[in-house]
Every structure is written in structure tokens, then in C-alpha cells.
Amino acid sequence: MDDLLQEFIAETRETLEALSSEIVAWEAAPGDRARLDAIFRFVHTVKGSCGFLDLPRLAKLSHAAEDVLAAARDGQRMPDTALVDAVLAIVDRIGAVVEGIAADVVLDDSDDDALIAALTRVEEPVVPAPAARVAAAPRAAPRSIRLNVDLLDRMMSGMSDMVLARNELARRLRDDVLDPRVEAALDQLSLTVADMRDTVTRTRMQKIDGLFSALPRMVRDTAVELGKAVTLRIEGSDVDLDREMIEMMRDPLVHIIRNAIDHGIEPPARRRSLGKPPTGQICITARQSGNQILIEIEDDGAGIDVARIAAKAIQNDVRSAAEVAGMSPAEKLKLVFEPGLSSRDTVSAVSGRGVGMDVVRANIEHVGGRIALDNRPGRGLVITIQVPLTLSIMSTLIVAVADQRFAIARQAVEEIVKVRGEQVRIDPVGDIRVATVRGRRLPMLPLGSFLEIGQGDPSTLVIVSTRDGDYALGVDDVLDTEEVVVKPAAPAVMGSGLYAGQTLPDSGLPMLLLDSGGLAQAAGLRFQRDIIAADEATAQEAVNPALLFEDLDGARRAIPLGAIDRVEKATAEAVHRSGGHTRLIVDGTTMPLHYIGSAALDEALTHGEVEVLRLTDGETECAYAIGGALEIIQLPAEIAAATGGPVLGIAVWEGRALEILDPLVFFLDSGVADTGSVAPLCLLDGAGAAWMDRFLRPVLEAHGYRCTLTPDGEEPPSVRLMMEEDAIGAAPSEAPVVRLRRDREGLADPDSIYRYDRSALIAAVAGHARRGGR
């Protein structure tokens, strides 16, 4: 009997979950015969089971609902909103009672009668429904069985052991001269084991639908509660995901969607006044990309009010005003992940208090995932969650320190750089060290000396990203990448806080998986928020390196090295053209792809792949297609100005004219994050205005300023830019003046700024714009 009851509970739960989307669909189209049938079947089954399981309360509820639904099926009652609500209430109650039985709790049944009474309340006169009869598809008996989760886990762990045992066997056999027959048998075994491992891994997989199926109902309920109209679209429900991962994702996803409805989607009236359709859209898509699953939650609401978030951070003492002032819009946006921040001033019943995006992010990172925001103020928000396909098999990077090897989760590794050349510098600061990688200063953790297993300077830096910030992990070598089965280590090992688990790789020697966050914490690394701000001043005074490359049209061009993230090959399939824009698909996202000429790109793509420069300014990313990278050169100080476009200027290099590309132009096209407020106005003044218009305008606009050459009395400029010589006799004005000089060495006026010193210029303009303009 107990078994039967458990079976009943499990089955009812499952059907309820599947049913919730049917119910919402039925509400939208009450005449839909197929939906009605599905719900009817459910209550009917519950009623039937209750009879012989002796559950009178459930029997009464389901019986009442069945009667009403039968009437609706026969056309005696019109399925109206009142009816739908009443049936929903009954279905909910059935769910609650079933959970009560499962947990062995008795629920109060005093208002059951009220629910049943609500069923018979009729809102409108009965009109026979003109429902077209849709033949219900006969339900095929599912070829599946219910399995205990523990059993699956044991199977998985047995499978991992089997893989390791096979490895061990292969290793032992490798030492001797092999009989070909043994070798063939071993190969056969390997093949079978690998196949088996895939299959067993799949048994742990579930359609992500299991995660999504409850959402339509939740969206409906939340929207009704808040008086908003929202439609939900779900794509990619058939993507498979580790069962455990699905459980871990449930809460974050629910939270994100509630947030979207509560904070994102505007009320219908406001939407209308904004020219948007009154019904908000939330679109959830899931897709697989390699061994990662990407879940995108997109809404067309108001987006995140970055300025509000920043103000809130200051108000709640999460950050100081000075810190916030120094942040880029992207960094300010990331403040939503800080504990103790809610973008709304009032706490609503839906989004609640306490649980915030910080918890969402922690949950996702706990399973080795990442979360990213794409904020489009006024137009909506896209949240992308990236999680590994499975928890048990992990993609790792193997590093060597002294004579030991460690694994690091690939997910945490940003980049690997060799300590040599001018790209990377390590400075001892007292007894600690700071790494500077392409002008980016990072705290450094030399793994060997930290773990007390090796001395000497590390030859390779692994840039590791953690929740709190990035740091450079110094190792002797990076050996390989390997997919490993990670298991928790003994408490005494885990207790050190430095390791995330242990694994037995093919080498047969146990290996520890480093916990990158734990290492940083144990080493006492502190992440300054402004450390990202590049040390451009020192980079500028020294050299001006650039990458020389052969462009698609055969010409040689150069691009400043600082803008290049990496050089890589892209397949022709990854290049996507739509609506006059060309985009490059990388790791499941896309970025604008720039190139010198359409014909040249087509020509290059006929070879199947093309080399691209991945460019980044720290916030936006884009790519530039090239023929091939040649070498790194030092640009001369003299660059003749060019006539705009992507060409910054022309330099003479080894006796030949060389076009220098301006990466800022590419980023400008890539769409810079909107700050949400009106951009400060810069007046380009004096005789040097034409030069500034050509050279500084792109820079300033890229940093979120507007420029004008002629002040129109309407709007006073926030900042006035002038050449040094013009400034001397200029008429005084309200706006603060930023003076620019022609020479690098500013002997005459130490307060002026060298006109090519972009970072100093932006800093000065930003300072004045903040103080003076508003």
C-alpha cells in the first residue's frame, strides 16, 4: 500500500508539473478542447487513484472539478475566467494535499468547500461553446521507468571507477610487449567503456523542460499579482542538462524571472506611453554550446537603471562615492551582484527582501557557471547564464609547480601568459608581487612558494577570475587540458580551503583540483576595484607597440597592441551576416566583425577559415579579420593624420608607409554601453578645434561624451577643450577648460595635457564634467 501511495505521489507531482503550462494555455484559449481534455484527464486520474488509496479529501476535490470540467466538455458550461480560476485553485489544492501526504502533514481542510463552491459560480449565461472538436491524440504508453536517484548516482560513480580501472589496466599492459590479441581486446574494452560512460552520463541528463515547465504558471501568477501583462516564450526545451544542475538552476531562474516581471517589465499604461506594446515579453532560450549550456533570459522592460544602482551602492555603504565615481558603466552594472542591493526603493511582495542577485550569482558559480548581463536601458535586459553540462566531469587545465601537478577548472581561467617580453612584468612590492599584464595590474600569487613546494620565479601566469576579482597565479608550466572526474577529497584536505577536490587522471597519480577563490582568500589577496584601470601612463612613456599584420587586401597595416585581446582563427561558419552587419560567433555569443572590404572577406572565407584579431577595450569586444599576423613593432612617435575612417594615421616604418588602424573606431561601431543619463557636452574650442574634431571626438564619444564645435546658447557645455596657445587669450566662460599641449614634455604649463595622452585627457574631462557640469 505504501509503495502504491509513493507511486501515486510521484506520478501526481510529475503530471502537475507538466500540466501547469497546459492550464495557462487553456486560460488563454478556454475553447481549446485539447487542453481541457488534458486537465480533465488529470483530475479524473486523481479521482480514480483516490478511490482505492482511500484519500477521501482528494476524492472530493477531484470529483467536484471533474464534474465542472465534464460540463464544460459537453458544452453545458462556457469555460470562462471564473471557471479557470476555480479549477486552478482546485489543482493547486490537490498539489498541496499531495505534498502534505508526502511530508506526512495534515493540512487544514476548512476552506475546501469554498473552493468547490467557487466551481459552480457562473459568471455569464451559459452559451454553448462553438468549440471545434479536436480529436485527442491517443497517448502512447511511454517507454520509460522511474528510477531512484541514488541508484543513478551509484551507477555514475561505478562508471567513473570503471574508467579509472581501465586506465590502470592499459597502463600496466603498456609496460610489456603486447600480444596483438590482448591489444585488440583492450581496444574493444576501451571503446565499450567510453560508450558506456556516455550512456550513463546521459541517464543523469534531463530535458531542461523540467526546469521550464513550471515557469508559464509562475509568470502568469506573478504578472497577475503585480497587475502587469506578460507573455512568456520558451525555446530550446529539449536541451539536455545534468539532473543535479537542473535542481541547482531552479531557484536562480525563478528569481531572475520574478525580477524581470517586478522590476523590468513596466505596467501596461506606462508601456503604452513609451510606445511599447502593452504586453511585456519574456523570452527564455536554452542552447548547448560545446560542453556548456547557455540559458538566456531576455525581457523588453526598462532594463537596469545603472545610475540608481550606483546611488544605492553609495547609500547602502556597499561602495564609497569615490569608488563609484571611478567606475565604468559596466562596473556599475555589476554592482547589482553585490549583497545588500536592490534597484527598487520599495520592497515588493514578489521580489522580496534579502534574496538578491548576489545569491543568484553565488548559486550559479557554485556549480561552475557564469552569469552575464547585457543591459539596454529603456529597452530591456538580457541575462545569460552559462553552466557546464554536468557536475561530475570537469574540464581542467593542468599546471606544474616544482615536481607537482595541479588541476584548475577551465571555467575560472581567463588567460595564460608567459612571463617574458614587454607584455608581462612582475614587480616585487615588499614581500608581495604585482603582475602587470598588458597594462593591467593584478595581484599575483606565486603558487610554488605559497604552497611551500618550490622557489624561484614562475615562468607562466595563469590569470584566474574569481568572484571578487582577477589575479595572476604564477606557475612553472601549463601542461595540458584534461577532462577529469572530480571527487571530494578527505575533510582534512578540503579543510585547508585551497582545494576543490581530487581526481585520478590517466597518469595514475592522484591530482588535486585547486580552488582558485580559496587560494586567493588564503593568500590574503585584496582586489582593488580600480586595479583594472590600466597603467597607461607608464605604457605610454615607454613604447608604443603595435601588431603588424597583412590585411585581407594584401596591404600591411598595424594596430596598437593594447587593443588586441588575442589572435585566433575563425571558421567560415562562425562569420554571420545579417542586415548589413557582419558578426563573429564566438563561444555562443556574437561580436561585430570588421574587415577592410567585403570582396576581400568573401575571398578569404572561401578557404574555410580566416584569422581574426579579437579586440577589446575591457567592456566591448569586436573582431577584425586579417590575412595573417606578422610581428610586433614599435610605432614611431610621428604619425601623420589620416582622413578619418578606421585609419588613425600613417607612420613610416622601415622606409615604407604604414597605415595604423584606430581600434576606437571599431568599438564605436560596436555600440558602447549607454549610461542611461544625458551624456555631458564637450565644447571643442579655439583654433585647434578642427584637429580635435577629427582626433578627439571619437575618443570622447567612445567614453560617453558628446562634442560640439559651436556653443548654441541652449545648453552650456560641461567642459571646454582648447589648445594651450588658444587658451591664453580666450574669453573666460562658465565651463572649466582642459588645455592641451603639443609637446610631450609640458615645461611651460604643467597643468596642460599632452594631446595624444588619451587616458589623462579622459580623466581630466571626466573630473571637470563631474564637478562643473552638474
Add this chain to the structure above:
Amino acid sequence: MALFLIACIAGQGVVFDADQVDSVVDIGEVVAVPRAEPSVRGLTALRSRVITVVDTRRALGLEPTAPHVRRAVITRQDGHYYAMLVDALEDIETFDMRPMPHVAPKDGRWSRAANGMVFRDGEPLLVLDLAKLVPQPVALVA
């Protein structure tokens, strides 16, 4: 009467409850675990399983076991396998366990790890509880 495994640690005769002993092996290569609890000698692989090797001498507050010592008693505690290093293993015998003759002193690591004692031909042997010898996590001071 219960079955006990007789072993020798730092010249001291001890016995382990056979129920706690999974197997007796000579362990292979040990991979160090930097900055873990001092009695954790490292990790080793045994039949495609990762096992934590415990320097039993250090766990008892003594000088470390010599690096060449490979003989170990495998025990399973809380789902993890541990190899407890011993100097020598002798025999398996049945004994009657007797309680300890006095309360364990505060720093008496031997008697704190003991459950009682047995008498072998009149010679007393400590009954070491492997669960008490397994290292517990210590908070790392940054």
C-alpha cells in the same frame, strides 16, 4: 571476543579493531598535499581509488614516519578511504577488550586515540581507534 589486527607504531604494540580495517597494503607513490593538516602525508592511488595517506606517528604527536615506510592499514571513515602508515603488522587474533585503566590525560595523544586495551600473553596492547586517528580539518590561518 572480537577480532583484532596487531601492529607496531614507533616501537609500541597496538591493535586495531578488524571491523575498522578494510585491507592491509603496501602503498605506491604518494603525492603531497601542500598546506594540509600536518598528519596528512599525501594522496595515493589504490585500485583506481584516491586514498589519503595518514602519517600515524604525526597523528599521535610523534616524529614523522620515515619516508620509506609503505605498509599501511586501509580504513574507510565517512565515505573516504585512508591509508594509516604502520611500522609493522603482525597477526590477527581475538581478544577481550578491557577499558583503559585511567582517564586519558589532556595531552596524552596515545590514550586519547585509544578505545581500551587487550592483553596478549600478559602484555598490554592499546586498542587504537582508527576513526580518532583520521585527521580532522583545521582552519587555515591566512
